[in-house]
Amino acid sequence: MAGIFVYSDNVKIVAELTAYARTFKDTVSIVALGEDNAEMMRTAGADIVYLIDGGETIPENYARAIAEFLEGKCADAFFVGATIRGHDLAARVAGYRRCGMIGNAFNIRKTGTGFSADRMLYGGALVQTESFDGFGVLTIGTGTCDPLPPSPPASVEEITLEADKRAKLVARNAIKKSGVDLTSAKVIVSAGLGIEKQEDLGLLHELADKMDGGVGCSRAVCEDRGWFDQYIGISGLNIKPNLYLAVAISGQVQHMFGIRDAKLIGAINKTKDAPIFKSVDYGIIGDYKEVVPLLIEALR
Amino acid sequence: MPEKVVACYKWVLDEADVGFDRDLKPDYSKARSKISEYDRNAIEAAVQAAKQIDGSISVGVTVGFKRAASSLKDALSRGLEETYFVNTGDEHYADYRITVDALAKGIKSAGDVALAICAEGSSDLYGRQTASRLGVVLDWPTVTSVIALEIDGRHLKATRKLENCLEVIELELPAVLAVSPEINDPGLPGMRAIMAAKKKPQHEIPFEELNVDTVFSVKVTETKGYQSDRKLVIFENSDAAENVRLFVEALKKEGIV
Numbered sequence: 001m002a003g004i005f006v007y008s009d010n011v012k013i014v015a016e017l018t019a020y021a022r023t024f025k026d027t028v029s030i031v032a033l034g035e036d037n038a039e040m041m042r043t044a045g046a047d048i049v050y051l052i053d054g055g056e057t058i059p060e061n062y063a064r065a066i067a068e069f070l071e072g073k074c075a076d077a078f079f080v081g082a083t084i085r086g087h088d089l090a091a092r093v094a095g096y097r098r099c100g101m102i103g104n105a106f107n108i109r110k111t112g113t114g115f116s117a118d119r120m121l122y123g124g125a126l127v128q129t130e131s132f133d134g135f136g137v138l139t140i141g142t143g144t145c146d147p148l149p150p151s152p153p154a155s156v157e158e159i160t161l162e163a164d165k166r167a168k169l170v171a172r173n174a175i176k177k178s179g180v181d182l183t184s185a186k187v188i189v190s191a192g193l194g195i196e197k198q199e200d201l202g203l204l205h206e207l208a209d210k211m212d213g214g215v216g217c218s219r220a221v222c223e224d225r226g227w228f229d230q231y232i233g234i235s236g237l238n239i240k241p242n243l244y245l246a247v248a249i250s251g252q253v254q255h256m257f258g259i260r261d262a263k264l265i266g267a268i269n270k271t272k273d274a275p276i277f278k279s280v281d282y283g284i285i286g287d288y289k290e291v292v293p294l295l296i297e298a299l300r
Numbered sequence: 301m302p303e304k305v306v307a308c309y310k311w312v313l314d315e316a317d318v319g320f321d322r323d324l325k326p327d328y329s330k331a332r333s334k335i336s337e338y339d340r341n342a343i344e345a346a347v348q349a350a351k352q353i354d355g356s357i358s359v360g361v362t363v364g365f366k367r368a369a370s371s372l373k374d375a376l377s378r379g380l381e382e383t384y385f386v387n388t389g390d391e392h393y394a395d396y397r398i399t400v401d402a403l404a405k406g407i408k409s410a411g412d413v414a415l416a417i418c419a420e421g422s423s424d425l426y427g428r429q430t431a432s433r434l435g436v437v438l439d440w441p442t443v444t445s446v447i448a449l450e451i452d453g454r455h456l457k458a459t460r461k462l463e464n465c466l467e468v469i470e471l472e473l474p475a476v477l478a479v480s481p482e483i484n485d486p487g488l489p490g491m492r493a494i495m496a497a498k499k500k501p502q503h504e505i506p507f508e509e510l511n512v513d514t515v516f517s518v519k520v521t522e523t524k525g526y527q528s529d530r531k532l533v534i535f536e537n538s539d540a541a542e543n544v545r546l547f548v549e550a551l552k553k554e555g556i557v
Contacts, residue, residue, distance in 0.1 A: 087432075116521065130520055175465055266547070278528075281530050
């Protein structure tokens with residue numbers, strides 16, 4: 001069965017990628033790990049769900065077997081959710097197939113001989129159109145396409161694949177996250193290096209609360225100051241809120257990459273020449289210690 | 301010959317200096333070059349890992365066209381003991397299959413290698429492919445997104461950070477790792493390290509000698525400036541309260557508040 005094969009370790013992304021793959025008028029197959037996941041994916045709109053039966057708990061360890069499976073099925077393309085695990089698995093499959101891969105792809109098109117897609121370079125300064133002929137792999141982020149309405153359940157076919165057992169999982173512990181899940185937050189207020197002291201984060205939390213939002217930060221605030229356990233940027237979270245409000249963030253390109261899909265970008269910064277003001281919808285030039293309390297008051 | 305811990309790094313244009321003109325044509329003319337930010341973490345991780353493997357030294361391997369030679373002293377000043385530079389001359393093989401094939405052969409040129417450490421991505425392309433593909437080509441177990449590692453003899457324990465969980469992975473060397481920026485703080489090399497770097501061995505490997513297949517796996521059809529379609533409305537009155545009033549009014553019109 002040729003066509004597009006879809007994989008993600010995130011069920012929500014599988015539904016989005018399946019809907020997206022459907023737009024190419026191709027046969028769409030889902031590759032799933034775990035019976036529960038496969039069951040949830042049956043109504044996503046695919047023609048068939050292939051359930052990997054092998055007992056391995058690290059999906060990447062199936063990369064060689066998945067590459068061979070896709071070759072056996074004459075797959076045209078492998079769409080993979082652009083999660084950390086997804087990037088890893090996708091690149092391994094591309095490595096085993098020795099084929100092209102386009103990471104964080106958008107504007108995907110069929111070319112007749114393969115696929116083409118756009119992706120960002122230089123922290124989002126440039127956009128590049130790339131293509132491959134024959135089979136290839138694309139990683140695709142969240143929000144590319146709305147999931148389809150639930151379809152009649154697709155059939156599930158179990159496939160036995162052999163895992164590479166050299167890397168062994170000895171522990172998996174959930175990260176306890178405080179506050180709002182930024183990947184699904186509608187409003188994010190974010191702290192930059194211009195925030196003078198940790199106590200000032202209270203102001204940002206108060207402001208975020210007024211808009212039912214969450215608080216995030218730039219990389220330096222997370223890594224240099226240790227005030228947060230995750231950050232927003234090219235190597236951190238990529239977020240898509242309705243409003244991203246950057247407070248005392250200069251706007252380095254790596255950071256801007258992570259917020260480029262926000263519906264609206266706002267900024268508060270006392271430095272008029274801060275790069276972030278070149279990429280905002282609405283900005284206030286001013287000291288956050290004066291502006292944020294006024295904003296909180298105005299939103300009461 | 302001592303066993304090696306390899307840091308794979310890339311000499312890149314500084315993304316902050318890359319721009320484009322009115323016709324969206326990329327402008328690299330003002331761009332300085334540097335060791336990719338994330339690769340500095342990989343170099344530091346290799347330097348630290350070599351201390352955990354008896355008798356090993358840390359070395360750098362880079363693939364790039366001739367101007368990447370400028371990176372070698374910087375890499376050595378960051379604690380690496382030797383560099384292996386796969387020089388592609390005037391050719392720029394910006395293709396992961398080609399680069400990884402050359403990188404793997406460059407690593408083998410370094411002798412017995414216990415560990416190859418990459419960053420998750422480079423600050424120019426951030427394709428997140430190199431480590432995973434390298435593990436395939438070398439046929440070594442691979443762990444990505446590593447934030448901590450411990451090595452005991454031939455046994456490696458890596459902690460990797462995913463979106464919602466931490467995983468502890470164990471494997472036997474040799475292996476490939478991709479490290480996340482939070483694994484360490486590479487800092488800046490001191491004057492003593494910069495001076496010492498001048499005396500460290502630099503090995504150059506002509507790309508042609510490696511017999512790498514140079515057929516691109518991905519074709520680039522266009523590269524252009526990314527034009528943000530933001531509204532660029534800036535409130536800069538001397539009265540902060542007025543700025544806030546206008547800002548809130550704008551958010552109300554947008555349906556945010």
